Amino acid sequence: MLLPMLIVISITTTVISSENSTRTTKRNIMADYSSQPFVVDECRGVLFVYNNGSIVRSNKPSFDTPIQDDGSVLWKDVVFDNTNKLELRLYKPSSHSISTKLPIFYYIHGGGYCIGSRTWPNCQNFCLRLAFELPAVVISPDYRLAPENRLPAAIDDGFMALKWLQDQALSVEKDRWLSDVADFDRVFVSGDSAGGNVAHNLSVWLGAGSPELAPVRIRGYVHLAAFFGGTVRTKSEAEGPKDSFLNLDLIDRYWRLSIPLGETTDHPLVNPFGPNSPNMQEMDLDPILAIMGADDLLRDRVREYVEKLKSWGKRIEYVEFEGKQHGFFALDPNTEAAKEVVKLIKNFILENSG
Numbered sequence: 001m002l003l004p005m006l007i008v009i010s011i012t013t014t015v016i017s018s019e020n021s022t023r024t025t026k027r028n029i030m031a032d033y034s035s036q037p038f039v040v041d042e043c044r045g046v047l048f049v050y051n052n053g054s055i056v057r058s059n060k061p062s063f064d065t066p067i068q069d070d071g072s073v074l075w076k077d078v079v080f081d082n083t084n085k086l087e088l089r090l091y092k093p094s095s096h097s098i099s100t101k102l103p104i105f106y107y108i109h110g111g112g113y114c115i116g117s118r119t120w121p122n123c124q125n126f127c128l129r130l131a132f133e134l135p136a137v138v139i140s141p142d143y144r145l146a147p148e149n150r151l152p153a154a155i156d157d158g159f160m161a162l163k164w165l166q167d168q169a170l171s172v173e174k175d176r177w178l179s180d181v182a183d184f185d186r187v188f189v190s191g192d193s194a195g196g197n198v199a200h201n202l203s204v205w206l207g208a209g210s211p212e213l214a215p216v217r218i219r220g221y222v223h224l225a226a227f228f229g230g231t232v233r234t235k236s237e238a239e240g241p242k243d244s245f246l247n248l249d250l251i252d253r254y255w256r257l258s259i260p261l262g263e264t265t266d267h268p269l270v271n272p273f274g275p276n277s278p279n280m281q282e283m284d285l286d287p288i289l290a291i292m293g294a295d296d297l298l299r300d301r302v303r304e305y306v307e308k309l310k311s312w313g314k315r316i317e318y319v320e321f322e323g324k325q326h327g328f329f330a331l332d333p334n335t336e337a338a339k340e341v342v343k344l345i346k347n348f349i350l351e352n353s354g
């Protein structure tokens, strides 16, 4: 009885410690050909990667909180990418008069590039809250997820979601649900976790004033607990408790499943200061607001990002929330801290609308 158990344990350990999922999968098919398939990677109960290469996704969200929709915000879905069948969700306050136009606020959801959707209740609740409180037209796009679609798929989809807005602004047959209330000249791009990494990429890709998107004009970026990585562990990653909401195991798993095959976490799409990452020092960037929980394992990477950009004279504001973990604002938008995040965003929009 002991021997077979030992064999299984040693195979599983190989899988978890390996950085290279392709090789790992192959090795396991050979090593474990005759036994039942087993899960090698699991993410928050909704994504299962089997040793035989199969990927199974649950259609339930990881965070099954009730949707808090009191009718004060209207919303609808629109396809923005026909090729990949991607949709975005538009939100606007229901009582807004069309005499003054509202800023547009993109909210790109999180989930380590592997899970999440515009339809998840945590994402919807935060967007409903933002649309009402800012007030703004909120645009929450989906994007292709890994490991079926590794990076840069998610980033390219984020870019396409902005190009869709440009098409709207240029179209002679505008969608009046949007164009009657939305100010295409005052656009802000935010992202939560992996979405924050997308926001970073877009800020560099488009540069100050986003000329490529004219007449759409981005005025600033909001990084909400941005998901960055790197091969050298930071102190907060190395010392963060194992029972954190986003622990090191899950961080490593997300990267293993999402980075381009054969790459490391020093890839430019993961580590903004990796050996091949573009040098932001000489770039002209739009203002950034970075928000972080002090107990988030990703904290030190964001602190480094903020310190570097500040030292290079970029306009970046940083607010850290004591005692807060990853995702604290979106998991429950009714907490005092979440309300404070919305206020910070509101001020950032006001300050950068001129």
Ligand SMILES: *[C@@H]1O[C@H](CO)[C@@H](O)[C@H](O)[C@H]1NC(C)=O
Pocket: 037, 050, 052, 053, 054
């Ligand atoms: C792999 O295993 C899963 C889980 O048992 C199963 O659903 C799937 O059909 C298998 N795929 C292949 C290609 O054998």
Ligand SMILES: *[C@@H]1O[C@H](CO)[C@@H](O)[C@H](O)[C@H]1NC(C)=O
Pocket: 019, 020, 022, 023, 261, 262
């Ligand atoms: C992962 O696989 C690729 C392609 O086979 C290889 O080039 C790379 O060196 C491997 N990386 C590791 C960490 O084993």
Ligand SMILES: *[C@@H]1O[C@H](CO)[C@@H](O)[C@H](O)[C@H]1NC(C)=O
Pocket: 152, 155, 156, 200, 201, 202, 204, 205, 268, 269, 278
């Ligand atoms: C942003 O992503 C694109 C791939 O879609 C890549 O070509 C570009 O180098 C990335 N920029 C940064 C700053 O990582």
